[in-house]
Amino acid sequence: MKFEPITWERLTDAVAAHVDGLAPADGGSWLKVAVDGAPAARPEGPAGLLAEALRLRGRAVAAVGTGGFLRPASLRYEYGKEDPDTYYSGWFDTGALWREVFGPLEPGGSGKVLPDLWDPVTDRATRSPYRTLAPGGVLVLHGPLLLGHWFPFDLTVHLRLSPGALARRTDQPWTLPAFRRYEAEVAPAEAADVVVRADDPRHPAWTGLP
Template identity: 75%
Template structure:
């Protein structure tokens, strides 16, 4: 896999330009982009830059974080608060993401998306209002462990960190999640499933493969 140096600003512009020329794979009117990466890689930052670049091109954009679709604490912590297998398999409510985010964007759908569902701080439903993404709009979903779940992304971007960089850039209190990301690499091989891979070991000097 060959990587070329790029800035975050140019990366967002290049991804927006590529996405702007795409047709949704299912023939519907909405484009769906996934920005996958461990929290240490800060996928939300790239998602925000990409959303801004798309809006500058005149595209309506709705950005959604998987952090708003965590399961209740009773389910997340069933096997303890620091169980990496639970983090990989059952922390994120993939069923709710399908129901509230992806299905409304299927052909003939309403475009009516719930931007978040659960507040982990209060361990209660957020009760956020639904938002309507107009036809021709773009969903940008960002978070960890996104690939390998059959989400219908038209463009999937993976932020890659070497094991050493992942350990260095992960807060000590969160390092119990590292085995989950090692398992993700072994079982899912996200770099092989993504349309574009960004090497983010140095947060100031990313490099990428280009789209496709």
């Protein structure tokens, strides 16, 4: 895999221009973009830059983080608070993402997306209001372990960290086996449309656009 140095600004502009020229693969009215990366890669940063670049191009955007779609603590911690297998397959409520985010954006859907569902601090529902994404708008979903769920993305961006960088920058080292499993089972660098090497956040490099 060949990487070329690039700035975050140029990368964001290039991806936004590419998204602006896409048509939804499902024939519907909304595009869906993933910014996939471990928490150590800070996927919310590039996702926010992309969302703003798309808005400047006149697109309606819904930026949604999977951190707002965690399962209740009773389910996340069923096997302890530091179980990597549960983190891999049981922390994030993929069913709710299908129901509350992707379902409304299917062809003929309402466009009413729930921006978040569960507050991990209070361990209660956020009760956030639905937000209507206008036809022609773009969903930018960001977070870890996004690939491999058959989510209907039109473009996927994976923020890649080497094992050493991931270990150095991860605040919760007990999650590292989950990301090794993700690499082995999903191979996100091969599955994604765009791969960004983010070992040094000041100097990213990327594979280019598909």
